[in-house]
Amino acid sequence: MNYDLLIIGGGPAGVAGGVYAARKKMKTVLVAKEIGGQSFVSDDIHNWIGVKDITGFDLAKRFEEHLADYKEDIEVVKGEEIVRLEKAGEGFRATSDSGKTYEAHYVLLTAGSRRRKLGVPGEKEHEGKGVVYCSTCDAPLFKGMTVAVVGGGNAGLEAVVDLFPYAEKIYLVVRSEGPKGDPITLEKVKASEKVTVVPMAETTEITGEKSVSGLKYKDKTSGEVKELAVGGVFVEIGAVPNSEFVKNLVELNDRGEVVVDHKTQRTSLSGIWAAGDITDVLFKQNNISAGDAVKAVLDIYEHARKR
């Protein structure tokens, strides 16, 4: 085995795990597409404890710098995505999308999650042509336009707020009776004249020729299918754990989340731990992901010592 520990994923969980593993002098490799996690694209993070205000970009820089401090003990591989994980000898072998392999005694899964898609006709075809998953990235490109935001939680509300300076009109399309979320954001949205909430609506199709021109939805109360004329659709309907590559290795729940023992972060398979949004943790937050990864690494360390 080349390494004591392989960490898969470079968000707050992976980085926290990496720093602690390095400080315990465990020979570690962290493999990730990029360092930073899901909040990499965030404009302003206000709840990373100890820091009043920081962009996802700057937080990612700090993550990289912190890891680099321990470069004697932790190797960081960027630009690689692990696509397969299997048992091998006394440990595990992971294979990346470019064919490279990594072998380690123990594995910490911190691959997080990705944006959930609507899964309706017209969505894939219009990705990049009016269908958007990152409002902070793309809101400025919809200046003066009428757009729809689909999603009744905080993410939906925040996308609406991101659009305030740019869009002329914003439909907030939600499946329930109304959006729910942090009072501060809810108030901002409700107070705006640009916003029309479309409740009890199930999106059925995204229409348009070269680019998006409409969103069709079923009105759940009347059963009618209606259409909104919009030039953009911002999809904010939650996340899907990146757990496909371990679905035959560790137990997943019905949401595809890796089931862990919350005391130790152990998965159902001895030798594999998991932390962060990929797991069945109740709340998906940067601070929690980091904490759970630290828990995992300390447990791995104790476990390794007793071997």
Added chain:
Amino acid sequence: MNEVLIYSTPNCVYCKLAKEFLSAHSIPYREIDVASDDKALEEMVEKTHQRGVPVIEIGDEIFVGFDKRAIAEALGITEQESAA
């Protein structure tokens, strides 16, 4: 050497990454802010049939999004050099 053009917006994180990458390899580029330049935004949408940034033009080649590998290749930067 081909001029490099980046269509970007102020908050676009992948645009920042792309610019950093180019600077790190001393590659001069021209940046166009499509959030403030409506005509440029139209041009970009015409050229690429899509509305996402960054759009990176290297000579005749156009890249949508920051695909480090592809862009490094187009600029003749080796894998080792670009791993920084």
